[in-house]
Amino acid sequence: MAINFLHVLGGALYLSLKLSAIIILLTIAYEIYENSKLYETIKQLAGKPLKKIGISSNASVTMIAGLLLGIAYGSAVLIKDSMENKMSYTDIILSAIFLSICHAIIEDTLIFVAIGANGVILFGSRVALALTIVAILNKILQNRR
Amino acid sequence: MNIHKILNEIRSGFKKGVAISLKIVAYxxxxxxxxxxxxxxxxxxxxxxLFSPFMRLIGLPGNASIVLISGFLLNLYAAIAAMVPLNLTVKQITIIGLILGISHNLFIETAVLSRVGAKGYIIVLTRLLTAFFAGGMLNLLWR
Incomplete structure (x- = not known):
């Protein structure tokens, strides 16, 4: 069977350019966002629902970082916070589980949308599932205490 | 607001973006x-x-097993690179996106997360179970 190498190379190049364009736009948007007032506002807004499922406002800073930026950055903050004893053990475990299910949601959703996925479903189900699972785990951990 | 500050942010964001893109495009x-x-x-x-009986449960063709494996072991960009040549439907791409969004890059991310004191096997298990549950549900609910 003959393989059309030109076609293969073209496809690889097209995908690489598409991914690069998304990544560059995201880093620019994040750079602007990080230096704006919006950053503080969102941090406070997101703190409330997270508190309901058992994650304290100290942890919510970490959560937002991880949610938007991805696990590498989010867990860097998580490690720093836990070393400074800012968070309780439950906070740490719940944050770790939440983040492991639901991080970098903007980036992850966008790259899948770029190749044709339904972004609303991807975004909504991940957030909903992470909140549900952490809420359940929080109940279990509370009963044990 | 000053224009100079924004331009600086755009320039530094662009530089970071290019650096990250190069790393990702490299694989x-x-x-x-x-x-x-x-x-x-x-x-x-x-x-x-080989995998098709199992993959059918979550609404995916057997071919897509290679995509899930790339995503679990490596990362989303690897999975996408493996997925595009397979010509999947919107529903299939969304199911894969959901499964892999929840559960990807397991080696590296679990290593990082377990440094804060969370047990590695619990994280991996929670993620995989959540991912396949979500994928299966989406397959059933999407008509």
Whole structure:
């Protein structure tokens, strides 16, 4: 069977350019966002629902970082916070589980949308599932205490 | 608001973006070529046949097992590079996106997360179970 190498190379190049364009736009948007007032506002807004499922406002800073930026950055903050004893053990475990299910949601959703996925479903189900699972785990951990 | 500050932010964001893109393209590019060639040679179809009974439960063709494995072990960009040559439907891409969004890059991310004191096997298990549960549900609910 003959393989059309030109076609293969073209496809690889097209995908690489598409991914690069998304990544560059995201880093620019994040750079602007990080230096704006919006950053503080969102941090406070997101703190409330997270508190309901058992994650304290100290942890919510970490959560937002991880949610938007991805696990590498989010867990860097998580490690720093836990070393400074800012968070309780439950906070740490719940944050770790939440983040492991639901991080970098903007980036992850966008790259899948770029190749044709339904972004609303991807975004909504991940957030909903992470909140549900952490809420359940929080109940279990509370009963044990 | 000053224009100078924004321009500086755009410039520094662009530089970071290019640096990150280069790292990512360094493996999406060769992986896409590899998977496309394996696919055209019919090798992916053979591997897919092995997994197809299991994959059918979550609404995916056997072929897509290679995409899930790339995502679990490597990362989303690798999975996307492996997925594009397979010509999947919107529903299938969304199911894969959901499963892999929840559960990807397991080696590295679990290593990082377990440094804060969370047990590694619990994180991996929670993620995989959540991912397949979500994928299965989406397959059932999407008509």
């Amino acid at each position: 999406t590019f060769p992986l896409y070529i590899l998977v496309d060639i394996l696919n055209q040679l019919g090798i992916i179809a053979k591997v897919g046949k």
